[in-house]
Amino acid sequence: MATAIDLGPYALPIELREQSPQAVLLETVGLDQRQQEKVIERFNHDRNEGYQEFISRCTDFEAEIAKETGAKHFTYGELEENDEDLKKLRGWLDKICKLDFYSAPLARDATAHLERCEILLDTYARKVFAAQEENRTGQSETESE
Template identity: 65%
Template sequence: MTTVKWLLLTYKVPADPSRRRVALWRKLKGLGAVYLQGGVCLLPRTDEHLRALKIVEHEVVGMAGEAVLLESAPLDPAQAEKVVARFRADRDEEYREFLGRCDDFEAEIAKETEARHFTYAELEENDVDLRKLKGWLEKIRRLDFYGAALAGEARERLAGCEELLDGYAHRVFAAQEESRSAGGGDEP
């Protein structure tokens, strides 16, 4: 078995102002870090993560706080799996939220289809929403270091949303063509 290595950051920052603590927490979560407990987090050992955590360490010191950055390895495979499971659980939580947004996207297309609201403006709005979904999934995927269980389902749902929007787009094009043929011109 290849030895898994992580970067372990422990930090303590002053309670006030709280916005600085929250910004630090968000930055670390944005890197994909998992928290073992308050002020103790891990990231897989990569050069990119090392650079990012050195910057965080510097920021903590700038907040009049304390930080220690260490390289860490599990004692045995069971310990490694506990940590990997935490990473996967965090990503699955994000994938679940993503899947909920896919539900919202699908419901929006269904609502517009039911109302026969086939306009370019609505198509453009839904296209923007789909691009947001794509960007969000890509961000989650980049932080999915260990292959979370819901990754495949999230990719499939995004593909389904793309197909749904394509179908809606064809209906918009047909409705607009029908309107022009009937002498209605383009939509205002």
């Protein structure tokens, strides 16, 4: 039986502990202030790369919504597809943030981009529901004539 070690915020969820995972936890500490700054710089550089790619995908998402809106393509299928894309973006940002130990500079920009995507999708969804309602009531009126 393994000895339990209190890892505080690094504690594993019960289901993982029951599966007996193996892991090594390391604490990164620079030898001096300059080395510590290099460690932080490296972590932030890596996270910023992730945030930059994420922001690029958000821009693609925004362009897709603009394209569908411009084409007046207000269907439930398109809404569902875009909703799935937004869920993927949320999950991706969550994964990047979990690795962002030193608050990389692009974190706020990435979060702001995700918020814009959420607002755009909400606006698009309202247009889809309005268009579908208009189609439904328009068909009802045509059928009753």
